[in-house]
Amino acid sequence: MDFVIEHLKKHGIKPSVQRVAIMRYLMEHCTHPTVDAIYCDLQSQMPTLSRTTVYNTLSLLEERDALSVLTIDSRNIHYDGDTRPHAHFLCRRCKQIFDVPMPQGSADEMPETPAGFKVEHTHLYYDGLCDRCRVEEN
Amino acid sequence: MDFVIEHLKKHGIKPSVQRVAIMRYLMEHCTHPTVDAIYCDLQSQMPTLSRTTVYNTLSLLEERDALSVLTIDSRNIHYDGDTRPHAHFLCRRCKQIFDVPMPQGSADEMPETPAGFKVEHTHLYYDGLCDRCRVEEN
DNA sequence: TGTAATTTTGTAACGATTTCAAATTTATAA
């Protein structure tokens, strides 16, 4: 079975045409797209797609933990179809978001969780200048 | 000299009445306020204060690294006058943001930085349920 | 004291997100 449909079902989501398209977009792109990027890109294949559907679907996917919501960029929410633990880097110049490995020895080991809280998600964000922008900046 | 004015000068910011009031608010409250919270709370003492001034001032303070911008909550930007390294926890139920210590042995040691980037800031966010909400939830 | 530079202010515009009710599609039962 299609890995996208499988992924949705695993998270208790009925795989409608729109949901599959949106989830597939997220799983096949490592661009950490915004709502608008997803909407505009899918528009060509699905002319009837509504912006509201993209919002609704992303909310549902978030609720069921089928994607990762990146709040690294204060100007826009970004989405990541890769839910495996990894950190992110936002370049303040080109605004691109890069995947970076989690720190410490074992690759995907999360930072130690704080006491007294029931931690459900951990996000590690860096910002600064990416390699290219570091060179290009005057 | 007043520690707020001192803080502003240290970051190359001319201490106007409004800037001092906003920076003082941030340094004396550990509530991680939003723009609106700052504006509404200062309103009573400074009736002529403009929302735009709060936005302008927070932008300036961010630019000069005189505060920390928290993007942990996708619904609202929060600000933190404490720029010492520490992590944050957002409760999904009561929406409160809590300070939590950075993980690892030495208290304020940041997670290792990724190669190939010029890292300027690091943010470690957790979300889930706080102690109180964990008990109260159904 | 006068002039320039900086800062603050309020209104209007903008853009992302939500609300909501109608239309469509899908599931269920006769």
Place this chain on the structure above:
DNA sequence: TTATAAATTTGAAATCGTTACAAAATTACA
């Protein structure tokens, strides 16, 4: 099948956080 109910999608309008901008007020400087 066909009828009916439930779920999903859609588009328009409303909402809300943020930005743009130009005028007013304040501060710095000669």
